[in-house]
Amino acid sequence: MILFEITTANYSxxxxxxxxxxxxxxxxx
Known part of the structure; x- marks a missing residue:
């Protein structure tokens, strides 16, 4: 889930x- 949140922050x-x-x-x- 942490990786998912980081990915969201980066791609947003x-x-x-x-x-x-x-x-x-x-x-x-």
Whole structure:
């Protein structure tokens, strides 16, 4: 979960990162 939160903080800085975040979130679940 810690890694998940760090990833969120990092990718939320960029609009393009949001797309990558959703992909990671899908893999996580």
């Amino acid at each position: 800085k960029t609009r393009t990162g949001l797309g990558v975040f959703f992909v990671i979130a899908t893999i996580m679940e």
